[in-house]
Amino acid sequence: MHGGHRFGAGRPQGSKSQKTLEQEALRQYIFDEVKRNQQKIVGSLIRQAVKGQVQATKELLERTLGKVKNEHEIEANGTFSLTELAKDAAGRLKEKNQ
Secondary structure, X not given: OOOOOOOOOOOOOOOOOHHHXXXXXXXXXXXXXXXXXXXXXXXXXXXXXXXXXXXXXXXXXXXXXXXXXXXXXXXXXXXXXXXHHHHHHHHHHHHHHX
16 A cells, blocks of 8 residues: 555644654743843843844834834824933833842
8 A cells, every 4th residue: 555544654643743842842941041031131122222222222112012003103292212212211120120
């Protein structure tokens, strides 16, 4: 008998492939390390944003305020500086850690 469906052939239904198991283990490891170091990671992002690094500022704002769906939907009263927002956040983080 060649080809076609053979009873018991292949990986059992519902079982996970070795690649999937490795990906899940790596994802869990990364999650645990991020959780363990979250204050250092956030502090580093804030320091980078304060120095004017746009990507760090964008990451912080999108993770806290959410991504902007449409630029035309932004409403603001007055003006603000992303650098000033980052400095304010860094100050609050520093106060929290003291």
